[in-house]
Amino acid sequence: MDVNEGKxxxxxxxxVTVKEVAAELGISPSTVSNAYNRPDQLSADLRERVFExxxxxxxxxxxPFGRGLRQRRANVVGVLFRDRLSYAFADPAAVLFxxxxxxxVEEAGLGLLLLPGGSLGGRDTEAIRAAAVDGVLIHSMAAxxxxxxxxxxxRLPAVVVDQxxxxxxxxxxxxxxxxxxxxxxxxxxxxxxxxxxVSFRLALETRSGMVEPQRRGAATLRPxxxxxxxxxxxxSAAGISWDDVPVYECAVSSPAEGKTxxxxxxxxDPRPTAILALxxxxxxxxxxxxxxxGLSVPDDLSVVGFDDVPEAARSxxxxxxxxxxxxxxxxxAGRKLVAQLREEDPDGQEELFLLTRLVVRxxxxxxxx
Amino acid sequence: MDVNEGKxxxxxxxxVTVKEVAAELGISPSTVSNAYNRPDQLSADLRERVFExxxxxxxxxxxPFGRGLRQRRANVVGVLFRDRLSYAFADPAAVLFxxxxxxxVEEAGLGLLLLPGGSLGGRDTEAIRAAAVDGVLIHSMAAxxxxxxxxxxxRLPAVVVDQxxxxxxxxxxxxxxxxxxxxxxxxxxxxxxxxxxVSFRLALETRSGMVEPQRRGAATLRPxxxxxxxxxxxxSAAGISWDDVPVYECAVSSPAEGKTxxxxxxxxDPRPTAILALxxxxxxxxxxxxxxxGLSVPDDLSVVGFDDVPEAARSxxxxxxxxxxxxxxxxxAGRKLVAQLREEDPDGQEELFLLTRLVVRxxxxxxxx
DNA sequence: GATTTAGTCTGTAACGTTACAGTAAGTTAT
DNA sequence: ATAACTTACTGTAACGTTACAGACTAAATC
Numbered sequence: 125m126d127v128n129e130g131k132x133x134x135x136x137x138x139x140v141t142v143k144e145v146a147a148e149l150g151i152s153p154s155t156v157s158n159a160y161n162r163p164d165q166l167s168a169d170l171r172e173r174v175f176e177x178x179x180x181x182x183x184x185x186x187x188p189f190g191r192g193l194r195q196r197r198a199n200v201v202g203v204l205f206r207d208r209l210s211y212a213f214a215d216p217a218a219v220l221f222x223x224x225x226x227x228x229v230e231e232a233g234l235g236l237l238l239l240p241g242g243s244l245g246g247r248d249t250e251a252i253r254a255a256a257v258d259g260v261l262i263h264s265m266a267a268x269x270x271x272x273x274x275x276x277x278x279r280l281p282a283v284v285v286d287q288x289x290x291x292x293x294x295x296x297x298x299x300x301x302x303x304x305x306x307x308x309x310x311x312x313x314x315x316x317x318x319x320x321x322v323s324f325r326l327a328l329e330t331r332s333g334m335v336e337p338q339r340r341g342a343a344t345l346r347p348x349x350x351x352x353x354x355x356x357x358x359x360s361a362a363g364i365s366w367d368d369v370p371v372y373e374c375a376v377s378s379p380a381e382g383k384t385x386x387x388x389x390x391x392x393d394p395r396p397t398a399i400l401a402l403x404x405x406x407x408x409x410x411x412x413x414x415x416x417x418g419l420s421v422p423d424d425l426s427v428v429g430f431d432d433v434p435e436a437a438r439s440x441x442x443x444x445x446x447x448x449x450x451x452x453x454x455x456x457a458g459r460k461l462v463a464q465l466r467e468e469d470p471d472g473q474e475e476l477f478l479l480t481r482l483v484v485r486x487x488x489x490x491x492x493x
Numbered sequence: 494m495d496v497n498e499g500k501x502x503x504x505x506x507x508x509v510t511v512k513e514v515a516a517e518l519g520i521s522p523s524t525v526s527n528a529y530n531r532p533d534q535l536s537a538d539l540r541e542r543v544f545e546x547x548x549x550x551x552x553x554x555x556x557p558f559g560r561g562l563r564q565r566r567a568n569v570v571g572v573l574f575r576d577r578l579s580y581a582f583a584d585p586a587a588v589l590f591x592x593x594x595x596x597x598v599e600e601a602g603l604g605l606l607l608l609p610g611g612s613l614g615g616r617d618t619e620a621i622r623a624a625a626v627d628g629v630l631i632h633s634m635a636a637x638x639x640x641x642x643x644x645x646x647x648r649l650p651a652v653v654v655d656q657x658x659x660x661x662x663x664x665x666x667x668x669x670x671x672x673x674x675x676x677x678x679x680x681x682x683x684x685x686x687x688x689x690x691v692s693f694r695l696a697l698e699t700r701s702g703m704v705e706p707q708r709r710g711a712a713t714l715r716p717x718x719x720x721x722x723x724x725x726x727x728x729s730a731a732g733i734s735w736d737d738v739p740v741y742e743c744a745v746s747s748p749a750e751g752k753t754x755x756x757x758x759x760x761x762d763p764r765p766t767a768i769l770a771l772x773x774x775x776x777x778x779x780x781x782x783x784x785x786x787g788l789s790v791p792d793d794l795s796v797v798g799f800d801d802v803p804e805a806a807r808s809x810x811x812x813x814x815x816x817x818x819x820x821x822x823x824x825x826a827g828r829k830l831v832a833q834l835r836e837e838d839p840d841g842q843e844e845l846f847l848l849t850r851l852v853v854r855x856x857x858x859x860x861x862x
Numbered sequence: 863g864a865t866t867t868a869g870t871c872t873g874t875a876a877c878g879t880t881a882c883a884g885t886a887a888g889t890t891a892t
Numbered sequence: 893a894t895a896a897c898t899t900a901c902t903g904t905a906a907c908g909t910t911a912c913a914g915a916c917t918a919a920a921t922c
Binding site for chain 1: 899900901902903904906907908909
Binding site: 184185186187188189190191192193196198199200208209210212213214219220222223224226227229230233235236237238239240250251253254255256257277278279379408412434435438439440 | 607
């Protein structure tokens with residue numbers, strides 16, 4: 125149960141503290157502390173002697189816990205993920221986001237603490253309550269997630285990503301609706317009239333399968349909900365009934381799920397001539413399904429992805445996809461959080477939108493006549 | 494400079510503590526603490542009342558710093574990376590490793606703190622010294638890296654990955670030499686006699702370019718050094734002089750660098766008929782270079798990768814590569830560390846080797862005659 | 863009726879650090 | 893010669909928590 129059953133002693137017995145180093149040198153503990161934290165407060169000579177005796181006694185620098193308690197600061201920012209961490213690492217888009225975040229925290233000299241959203245079902249708020257962090261980045265969580273409330277309650281500086289601002293908590297994201305609309309319009313302009321959509325999760329709870337029209341509007345996860353709205357607007361504008369466009373919801377954004385989704389969509393009659401996937405990962409699964417069924421992409425089937433992960437340029441065929449600046453998103457979110465930590469005056473309320481663009485590659489073509 | 498210039502007050506003024514909650518209810522602070530940490534130590538009724546008043550006063554649970562100081566435990570494990578964190582996230586192999594680590598820490602209910610190895614040049618040991626962690630995973634660092642010494646000096650439970658055990662610190666890795674030998678033998682068995690090798694970094698300092706024979710043995714980074722040894726043994730056994738096999742060292746393991754490397758190798762006369770890349774990322778760059786030069790893979794050029802990242806199965810052509818259980822590696826390393834945290838009796842000295850295997854796909858074929 | 867056991871709750875003393883206010887001596891300016 | 897700085901160091905009081913040893917009651921056992 126508990127992580128520490130055994131005895132809790134350092135090999136050498138007791139832990140060495142500033143006090144002991146100070147005693148050994150006949151100076152004040154403050155001076156030892158200053159040797160590590162404010163070199164300008166003592167002579168270079170004494171500082172050197174402090175380090176020497178510290179090393180001799182086995183003191184390895186200020187204890188993080190004592191320092192944290194005193195300074196009320198951890199020099200760490202937390203990132204809160206919707207699902208288990210291992211899911212985040214399996215999602216290239218999330219990884220690119222983290223790449224950007226890590227750039228921001230590194231330039232500020234902070235550490236990066238990853239916090240799991242708990243096993244998919246049970247939302248365990250313990251980790252977020254007990255985390256020693258100065259601020260937190262909330263990544264793509266449902267608006268009604270108890271984890272978000274737990275984070276907000278701690279009144280830590282925070283930034284939310286891919287979701288509307290909450291109270292005074294600023295946000296960073298893209299225009300999901302507009303972007304998806306552009307992607308759909310690309311297919312419509314190529315003459316496709318029978319589309320299929322592969323979406324990822326629409327709400328907190330997990331499910332896979334076809335999405336009935338009445339459920340489409342009720343998404344609590346902003347990205348998928350807004351994107352479906354964008355597609356709906358595009359097809360309606362083209363004179364196609366949105367209710368007639370089949371939408372498949374995947375529980376996780378993976379090639380395997382995307383393949384399952386494509387199999388379901390492509391077995392319908394009439395068969396779609398184009399599939400729009402709301403993530404590249406799922407689009408790769410769509411490509412695989414098409415190949416397996418014997419459909420040629422883009423001749424028999426056009427496929428559009430969303431994200432433009434690096435692999436999209438290398439797939440067979442190269443994927444037409446909606447580019448989203450994932451790294452930049454992480455960088456901006458991280459910087460926004462760091463700014464809050466520094467200035468303590470939240471520029472609040474602010475919502476930052478990053479630009480997207482359609483990248484046309486080899487997976488889309490004119491609709492077959 | 495400092496992260497906190499401004500005033501450090503909670504919106505509501507002072508921070509609420511267990512003491513205040515206790516005072517409000519006329520009970521002992523210990524009891525309030527117990528309400529959160531040891532529910533069996535008080536009546537369900539009182540516990541409920543504690544939570545109520547806590548909420549009323551704005552107390553959001555035990556402060557992580559105070560708790561950490563008292564318990565001498567953070568419930569967090571750190572992962573130490575060789576380079577900047579953003580580099581780690583850009584490397585799929587490192588990400589898969591993290592996926593495994595996160596699985597291990599989640600099953601133990603711990604957080605995951607990522608620690609940068611500092612900007613490539615300057616090794617900043619500050620982050621590792623000041624990190625509030627219970628243990629640390631040291632990922633693929635050079636044996637002589639000052640960061641490793643800093644970590645070891647703190648006498649934290651630790652596990653090193655892809656590198657020999659240090660003192661009593663156990664390790665997890667693969668048989669790099671044997672694995673690389675298998676990969677090379679595959680090419681030799683296909684009749685290739687003119688090989689080229691694309692390696693990643695051999696030592697702590699960063700450089701790119703051809704590797705002269707005398708430098709090949711002096712690698713301080715275990716994976717690349719051992720793998721080159723494996724290739725050397727394979728080619729020597731086939732009657733080829735290792736000194737005649739061109740080796741190109743890339744500063745980072747990326748497609749772009751791999752492409753540059755391949756361009757250098759393929760412009761040599763006589764041109765290699767097979768290239769062995771020590772990572773899939775670099776192999777993808779080799780494929781790209783070949784296509785651009787007008788060489789067909791595998792007809793004109795065979796390419797072998799190393800890692801078997803998921804994308805290897807989807808590239809054009811699908812990549813023959815040496816499979817390495819990255820996720821498993823992270824999982825085992827994480828579990829080993831957690832075991833140390835729990836039992837405090839390091840099973841020490843232990844070195845765990847995971848199994849690898851060659852996965853033959855479409856990027857290798859018989860040597861052209 | 864005496865003794866044990868179990869269930870609740872309490873008081874205090876660390877945990878290791880650094881912010882802050884201050885002292886004492888030396889240096890420079892007026 | 894006095895005042896005003898500067899440099900180098902000191903002492904103490906928190907920071908917020910929980911481990912630990914016990915105390916008090918009520919119920920169970922002999």
